Amino acid sequence: MKGTVGELGEFGLIRELTSRLTTTPNVRLGPGDDAAVVAAPDRRVVATTDVLLEGRHFRRDWSTAYDVGRKAAAQNLADIAAMGAVPTAVLLALVVPAELPATWPIELMDGIRDECQVAGAAVVGGDVVRGDTITVAITALGDLRNREPVTRSGARPGDVIAVTGWLGWSAAGLAVLSRGFRSPRAFVEAHRRPEPPYHAGPAAAELGATAMTDVSDGLVADLGHIATASGVLINLKSADIDVPAQMSDIGQAVGVDPLHWVLTGGEDHAIVAAFPPDVKLPARWRVIGEVLKAPGTPHVTVDGAAWDKAGGWDHFGDTTAQGAGD
Amino acid sequence: MKGTVGELGEFGLIRELTSRLTTTPNVRLGPGDDAAVVAAPDRRVVATTDVLLEGRHFRRDWSTAYDVGRKAAAQNLADIAAMGAVPTAVLLALVVPAELPATWPIELMDGIRDECQVAGAAVVGGDVVRGDTITVAITALGDLRNREPVTRSGARPGDVIAVTGWLGWSAAGLAVLSRGFRSPRAFVEAHRRPEPPYHAGPAAAELGATAMTDVSDGLVADLGHIATASGVLINLKSADIDVPAQMSDIGQAVGVDPLHWVLTGGEDHAIVAAFPPDVKLPARWRVIGEVLKAPGTPHVTVDGAAWDKAGGWDHFGDTTAQGAGD
Numbered sequence: 001m002k003g004t005v006g007e008l009g010e011f012g013l014i015r016e017l018t019s020r021l022t023t024t025p026n027v028r029l030g031p032g033d034d035a036a037v038v039a040a041p042d043r044r045v046v047a048t049t050d051v052l053l054e055g056r057h058f059r060r061d062w063s064t065a066y067d068v069g070r071k072a073a074a075q076n077l078a079d080i081a082a083m084g085a086v087p088t089a090v091l092l093a094l095v096v097p098a099e100l101p102a103t104w105p106i107e108l109m110d111g112i113r114d115e116c117q118v119a120g121a122a123v124v125g126g127d128v129v130r131g132d133t134i135t136v137a138i139t140a141l142g143d144l145r146n147r148e149p150v151t152r153s154g155a156r157p158g159d160v161i162a163v164t165g166w167l168g169w170s171a172a173g174l175a176v177l178s179r180g181f182r183s184p185r186a187f188v189e190a191h192r193r194p195e196p197p198y199h200a201g202p203a204a205a206e207l208g209a210t211a212m213t214d215v216s217d218g219l220v221a222d223l224g225h226i227a228t229a230s231g232v233l234i235n236l237k238s239a240d241i242d243v244p245a246q247m248s249d250i251g252q253a254v255g256v257d258p259l260h261w262v263l264t265g266g267e268d269h270a271i272v273a274a275f276p277p278d279v280k281l282p283a284r285w286r287v288i289g290e291v292l293k294a295p296g297t298p299h300v301t302v303d304g305a306a307w308d309k310a311g312g313w314d315h316f317g318d319t320t321a322q323g324a325g326d
Numbered sequence: 327m328k329g330t331v332g333e334l335g336e337f338g339l340i341r342e343l344t345s346r347l348t349t350t351p352n353v354r355l356g357p358g359d360d361a362a363v364v365a366a367p368d369r370r371v372v373a374t375t376d377v378l379l380e381g382r383h384f385r386r387d388w389s390t391a392y393d394v395g396r397k398a399a400a401q402n403l404a405d406i407a408a409m410g411a412v413p414t415a416v417l418l419a420l421v422v423p424a425e426l427p428a429t430w431p432i433e434l435m436d437g438i439r440d441e442c443q444v445a446g447a448a449v450v451g452g453d454v455v456r457g458d459t460i461t462v463a464i465t466a467l468g469d470l471r472n473r474e475p476v477t478r479s480g481a482r483p484g485d486v487i488a489v490t491g492w493l494g495w496s497a498a499g500l501a502v503l504s505r506g507f508r509s510p511r512a513f514v515e516a517h518r519r520p521e522p523p524y525h526a527g528p529a530a531a532e533l534g535a536t537a538m539t540d541v542s543d544g545l546v547a548d549l550g551h552i553a554t555a556s557g558v559l560i561n562l563k564s565a566d567i568d569v570p571a572q573m574s575d576i577g578q579a580v581g582v583d584p585l586h587w588v589l590t591g592g593e594d595h596a597i598v599a600a601f602p603p604d605v606k607l608p609a610r611w612r613v614i615g616e617v618l619k620a621p622g623t624p625h626v627t628v629d630g631a632a633w634d635k636a637g638g639w640d641h642f643g644d645t646t647a648q649g650a651g652d
Contacts, residue, residue, distance in 0.1 A: 033409070033477050033479075034409055034538075035373055035466075035475075036374065037370050037372050037373075037475050039369065044363050045371040047451060048361035048451055049463075050453045051420075051455055056456070079361045080360075083361045091373055091374070091375040092375070093463035095461060124373065125374055125375060127463075131379045131459060135457070135461055139373070139419075140361075142361070151355065152358075152360070213359075214360060
């Protein structure tokens with residue numbers, strides 16, 4: 001594929017993009033009509049949308065188009081899983097500059113398609129328009145399989161807090177990249193391409209999770225959403241939170257407490273949930289804290305104290321590199 | 327509401343936006359969690375997405391934020407109706423500059439909410455991020471009520487082509503605006519705020535429509551999609567196509583054949599469909615053409631000849647004002 005997006009034209013680009021897609025039995029009508037039709041066996045559909053901007057959420061010199069596609073799909077599909085649902089379909093609204101090489105949106109779509117396949121979903125529709133800033137807005141749909149959605153508001157005092165997936169890897173990778181390095185590769189790769197544990201969301205719902213979310217803004221910030229919605233205090237025990245040795249090494253090299261990445265780094269899309277205390281969790285879940293009565297304002301503590309470094313990320317704030325500061 | 331989007335902050339803005347929303351019985355879980363949950367009684371969900379950019383699809387000096395919201399929602403909800411489905415829910419991915427007055431996204435949301443109410447739907451989720459160009463990406467969902475979707479591919483030789491809704495009004499309004507005028511108001515209003523006949527989509531499905539679409543790129547262009555998908559020739563009869571007297575007056579004033587607006591103007595989101603010849607259509611449908619065997623490449627003719635002026639709109643082309651040229 002040679003030339004630019006402008007040379008290929010809107011319809012030429014849409015043809016290229018849709019020709020690369022795969023399907024699933026849930027796709028009753030794919031791209032090419034006024035709308036798609038997707039199975040919703042549960043008689044309810046779970047839906048979420050997220051938007052990524054070049055310069056703000058990704059950089060073309062740090063991530064390939066394919067990786068941006070994987071990541072953009074992953075963050076939406078993880079939101080579906082975090083409700084306890086199984087992802088079924090994705091729609092893409094894409095803004096691309098006319099002078100962008102046509103290979104870029106095509107490789108982006110390959111990434112979205114492949115991440116959808118990992119999660120069991122398929123791309124069913126989209127829209128492409130010309131604009132100055134590459135903008136990737138994805139909507140993901142999912143099916144609850146006759147279980148109730150696991151919201152953020154059901155955590156009860158006495159519950160345990162458990163997590164599965166990666167924590168702080170993306171933030172450590174970003175710290176490496178923003179200092180001009182390209183290794184250690186495991187962390188850089190984790191920043192470029194998260195691996196959310198999609199299966200863990202529905203599995204947690206089946207195990208009786210009382211509240212759940214994916215870690216997109218950072219563990220403390222996202223558990224803060226659960227604390228607020230549930231009206232509880234959540235206390236994390238740092239001794240129960242793994243900090244990989246390799247992450248400690250990078251932390252030392254760049255002068256960052258690696259626990260900070262683990263507690264405040266988003267974008268790995270780990271799944272964190274509250275469970276009744278007697279739950280029997282599969283091996284890859286780690287109990288990292290407990291749910292307590294909120295003495296005042298619901299919030300999150302680490303070893304009984306506020307985690308006083310900035311957690312999470314306000315998209316309108318001045319911070320441009322999540323978790324990269326100290 | 328004073329101040330800018332940046333002063334209000336991401337979470338403050340999201341609070342303002344979600345506090346204004348209304349709900350429907352189809353909304354099982356609204357905004358505020360990882361994802362929303364919407365009823366899909368049919369066990370299938372219809373889904374579509376479209377993106378609007380400032381400067382390309384709307385101008386802040388020509389349209390209020392409220393009107394942009396109405397229009398952005400309308401074009402997605404019309405796509406749902408054009409499948410024969412009933413709109414249920416909408417998700418919004420919004421990019422706004424930090425220096426934008428906070429009233430702008432709030433009034434935009436009011437417009438989206440109100441247009442959803444017209445169509446029987448509700449806003450259930452979204453994402454807001456900061457960026458240079460106002461970008462409004464909307465995803466709409468709908469329910470087929472146990473009917474099969476009406477695609478673009480079912481038109482058969484012998485069918486009649488019928489349309490309901492407005493044709494060319496938005497294009498005439500744009501022509502007026504782009505020449506520096508603000509009246510006649512009916513056309514300017516039609517450009518700012520389309521009124522798709524949402525009910526007509528499911529009604530047409532019930533009446534046995536064999537193919538259907540909404541008119542977003544222009545009547546000839548959109549029927550061209552049906553002709554191609556169905557492998558047929560579609561012939562329109564200009565004598566059966568109304569050109570309102572007021573539109574003729576504007577055409578004369580600005581030197582444009584008003585039939586050109588009717589045949590190639592998009593954005594009014596009329597609904598056009600093919601029906602079996604014996605169909606009994608309600609009063610507001612007008613039969614404007616017929617479906618014939620394609621002698622070669624499927625296409626659309628007007629009175630047996632190609633409509634030789636440019637129809638439709640390639641978003642990567644150089645045309646910036648749809649239907650405004652001659």
